[in-house]
Amino acid sequence: MGEFKHLCLVRFKEGVVVDNIIQELSKLATELDTVKYFGWGKDVLEQEALTQGFTHVFSMSFATAGDLAACMAHEKHAAFAATFMAALDKVVVMDFPFVTVKPAPEPEPAT
Amino acid sequence: MGEFKHLCLVRFKEGVVVDNIIQELSKLATELDTVKYFGWGKDVLEQEALTQGFTHVFSMSFATAGDLAACMAHEKHAAFAATFMAALDKVVVMDFPFVTVKPAPEPEPAT
Numbered sequence: 647m648g649e650f651k652h653l654c655l656v657r658f659k660e661g662v663v664v665d666n667i668i669q670e671l672s673k674l675a676t677e678l679d680t681v682k683y684f685g686w687g688k689d690v691l692e693q694e695a696l697t698q699g700f701t702h703v704f705s706m707s708f709a710t711a712g713d714l715a716a717c718m719a720h721e722k723h724a725a726f727a728a729t730f731m732a733a734l735d736k737v738v739v740m741d742f743p744f745v746t747v748k749p750a751p752e753p754e755p756a757t
Numbered sequence: 758m759g760e761f762k763h764l765c766l767v768r769f770k771e772g773v774v775v776d777n778i779i780q781e782l783s784k785l786a787t788e789l790d791t792v793k794y795f796g797w798g799k800d801v802l803e804q805e806a807l808t809q810g811f812t813h814v815f816s817m818s819f820a821t822a823g824d825l826a827a828c829m830a831h832e833k834h835a836a837f838a839a840t841f842m843a844a845l846d847k848v849v850v851m852d853f854p855f856v857t858v859k860p861a862p863e864p865e866p867a868t
Contacts, residue, residue, distance in 0.1 A: 651798060653814060655766065655849060672858045683860065687762060687853030690822070696850035703764060703851050711801070738766060738849070739807035740814050742798030747783045749794060 649682075649744045650708045652717075655700040657735045664702070667733055674726050675706060680717045683707035699736065707744070714741065760793075760855045761819045763828075766811040768846045775813070778844055785837050786817060791828045794818035810847065818855070825852060 658664055668686060675684035686704045689697050708714040717723055731737070769775055779797060786795035797815045800808050819825040828834055842848070 651814075655851065675859050681859060683857075685855050685857040685859075687851070687855045689851045689853050691852040693850070693852075696848070698849045700849055700851060703762075703853060737807070738809045738811055739804070740766065740798070740800045740811060741802040741804075742800050742814060744796050744798045746794075746796040748786050748792060748796075 648710065649746075650711050650714055651740075651742055651744045652706045652708065652714055653740045653742075654704040655738045656702050656704070657699050657737075658701065658733055659735045662733045667730065670726060671704065671730070674722055677722065678717055678720060680708055680713040680720075681706050682709060700738070711741070711743070759821065760857075761822050761825055762851075762853055762855045763817045763819065763825055764851045764853075765815040766849045767813050767815070768810050768848075769812065769844055770846045773844045778841065781837060782815065782841070785833055788833065789828055789831060791819055791824040791831075792817050793820060811849070822852070822854070 658667070671686075672684065675681045684704075684706045686702065688702050689700065691697075706714075706717075708717065769778070782797075783795065786792045795815075795817050797813065799813050800811065802808075817825075817828075819828065
């Protein structure tokens with residue numbers, strides 16, 4: 647099955663309670679059926695030349711681009727997105743069909 | 758088992774043959790045993806205000822931060838990294854232990 651990813655890299659504004667944001671986002675992802683998969687991470691190597699100041703990554707997967715669009719249009723997402731964007735100092739969002747290279751798909755059986 | 762991610766967002770320089778780079782990177786990821794998982798994607802929504810000009814995402818997973826460090830120190834990685842970085846117009850790299858929220862882990866069996 648295909649996997650369509652919605653990936654956000656962010657840096658939060660000073661004073662933002664990041665744990666609360668992550669909790670709200672986790673709740674939203676859990677409630678919305680179109681979200682197949684949600685996870686996040688905080689950069690730990692802190693190599694400023696590589697992170698460009700970004701600190702957190704949020705990753706959601708959908709079955710299709712249509713499911714992503716449906717999620718973005720959902721009123722619960724709209725309500726959250728306003729709070730989320732207001733808490734950010736900088737953000738990059740990428741939306742893409744994910745190509746898995748390794749682990750490789752099972753080889754076709756020999757004929 | 759834990760999952761430690763190495764994530765790169767990039768924009769390639771004009772004239773770079775991106776398919777060749779992806780092919781080399783796929784070969785490298787397949788050869789290096791510390792790389793548990795490798796995949797990539799190209800942004801398709803092209804919302805410049807959100808992508809900030811980044812076009813491609815590369816995602817590798819390792820069992821531990823130590824395995825990532827071992828991979829980065831490997832001579833095959835060093836050789837590839839020089840070619841890769843020279844092909845980039847801009848790049849962000851994030852390294853983080855990945856926290857999976859959904860699908861949630863299986864609940865403990867009731868006692």
